[in-house]
Amino acid sequence: MAPPSNVPKPGRTLLALFAIMVALAGVAFLQGRTTPKLGLDLAGGTTVTLTAKTESGKNPPASQMDQAVKIMTQRVNGLGVSDAEVAKQGSNNIVVNVPGEGQGRVVNLIGTTAKLQFRQVFTVADGKPVTASATPTPSASPTGKGKKGGSASPSPSTSATPSGSASPSSSATPRGRALSRALTAPTPNPSGSGSAAPTATPTGSAAPTAVPSGLPTAGAQAPAADYTGVEDKAVIKQFEALDCYNGDRRAPGANDPNRKWVAACDQKEEKGQIAKYILGPVRVLGEDVSGATAMPPNAQQGQASWSVSLKFNGKGARQFGDVTTEAYKAYQTNPSSPQAQVAIVLDGQVVSAPSINQGAITGGTASIDGPPDSFNQSYATDLANVLKYGALPLEFKQSSIDEVSSTLGADQLRGGLIAGGIGLGLVVVYCLLYYRGLGLVAVSSLIVASAITYESVVILGEGMGFRLSLPHIIGLIVSIGITADSFIIYFERLRDELRAGRKLRSSVENAWKRARRTILVADAVTFIAALVLYFLAVGGVAGFAFAMGLTTLIDLVVVFFFTKPLVALLSRTAFFGRGHPMSGLDAKRLRRTAPAPSGAAARSTSQEV
Helix, strand or coil: CCCCCCCCCHHHHHHHHHHHHHHHHHHHHHCCCCCCCECHHHHCEEEEEEEEECCCCCCCCHHHHHHHHHHHHHHHHHCCCCCCEEEEECCCEEEEEEECCCCHHHHHHHHCCCCEEEEEEEEEEECCCCCHHHCCCCCCCCCCCCCCHHHHCCCCCHHHCHHHCCCCCHHHCCCCCCCHHHCCCCCCCCCCCCCCCCECCCCCCCCCECCCCCCCCCCCCCCCCCCCCCCCHHHHHHHHHCCCCCCCCCCCCCCCCCCCCEEEEECCCECCECEEEEEEEEEEEHHHEEEEEEECCEHHHCECCCEEEEEECHHHHHHHHHHHHHHHHHHHHCCCCHHHEEEEEECCEEEECCECCCCCCCCCEEEEECCCCCCCHHHHHHHHHHHHCCCCCCEEEEEEEEEECCHHHHHHHHHHHHHHHHHHHHHHHHHHHHHCHHHHHHHHHHHHHHHHHHHHHHHHHHHHCCCECHHHHHHHHHHHHHHHHHHHHHHHHHHHHHHCCCCHHHHHHHHHHHHHHHHHHHHHHHHHHHHHHHHHCCHHHHHHHHHHHHHHHHHHHHHHHHHHHHHHHHCCCHHHHCCCCCCCCCHHHHHHCCCCCCHHHHHHHHHHC
């Protein structure tokens, strides 16, 4: 006859736990890291002072500084538990402490203003300043080949038109990432073309082009820019004098949403070229973006790079629908028209300028993407993070940047580890003296809990930026007591069963049923306290709460999947099963130390024995 299905199988439970531990170790090795990342107080790091800039030169309002600190803190938390600190200093400074070396990415992310704008493109050209010899006078009546560059005017010589054609090859396009995927079109291509995907190499047909032609190939003279529709002569002069190859590529006024016309540079260099643009009025502001998420490549949709998915609120959705409608009408009139593009401007630089060639976008969503080499997971995650929490109310400049030494933290760590080692040693000695052989189960439980905690800290360090700091270590040391409490509750319940005269194997299960609820309630209270403390506190206190909550969960795993199954297995051995005096489960010795039962309890005990 088959054994009952509800019979405990402690061996399988222990094997499952060890399999999980091996899997965690494998994940750590695959991540390429086997030691925890250390926080600012243990490994040193970088301290950056950001100074607010105002147009008047006066100190900014305190409310704007507080808002900036709040947004920066949210951006830090968006990167994970990285132990970075953001604090206001004085009336116009914010100090950012970032643990570890090479944290320029985090510092730049925190200090990025993140003012997002959507503007329609009116002119696009190579980012070099326009010289008199390379600026022929455009004709008032364009030819049928398009409105832009050499194809818009018959007056330039053939030297102004690369390769004998007004359309450069794809290698001449510095905006290779500005594909139609950069904006999500909800409708199929209405042009009836067999392929909805744009091509960056027009061949004289009406095929859609991701970027209007007009940028010269290497060594060719730039054709004349097309200023059709541009109403501001001052911005044309600024555009012609703008040099995107020299400086930080932030054209004056390009980040001002109140300016109707602006000249702006491309954010990145593509194949040795940088584009510059004349952009029309702001059509959608970043304040109308209600959500931003980094998305991995999607081969089924022809997307080879990471992207940032944007979701607009009601106002933003309407405005975005209007500007894409106008851009699509311009594309239908002339596929190579720059007005068929909508530029996505972040902090005065053009992140992407896709051509709207698949219909107006009225679904309230958009997607920013680019080539895999530049638009990778790190870039997409950072961009989504700064857009998600909104733009800073002020612009900041880096006043100073200093490296922080970890000497003091290392001394404190050494003292903390010594204290933790002494405490752990005392717990081990007490368990062995009081519980004897059963104390080995307690020591083994502590070792398994320590191993799982170590593996978790390593994996979290690589996966979510968790850095081990002094508050975290304090939380981990406190967890020694939490773990000890759990198996002491179980052991005492087990000894109570034996004192009552019950057999060991039945006592193991009865004691577990009685101890399990107590352990769950105690750990639940601790975890809730850690959760509340983590969300209400900041800095080191939040780090302490995170470590305590993590180790509380690990304690439950160890008690349920190691301590109890191990006791069940040991109860089947002769040493523990027969109650050896050194096992800690000697029923006679336990009954001698307990008050003698009387009445019905005594009769029940004698019958069960």
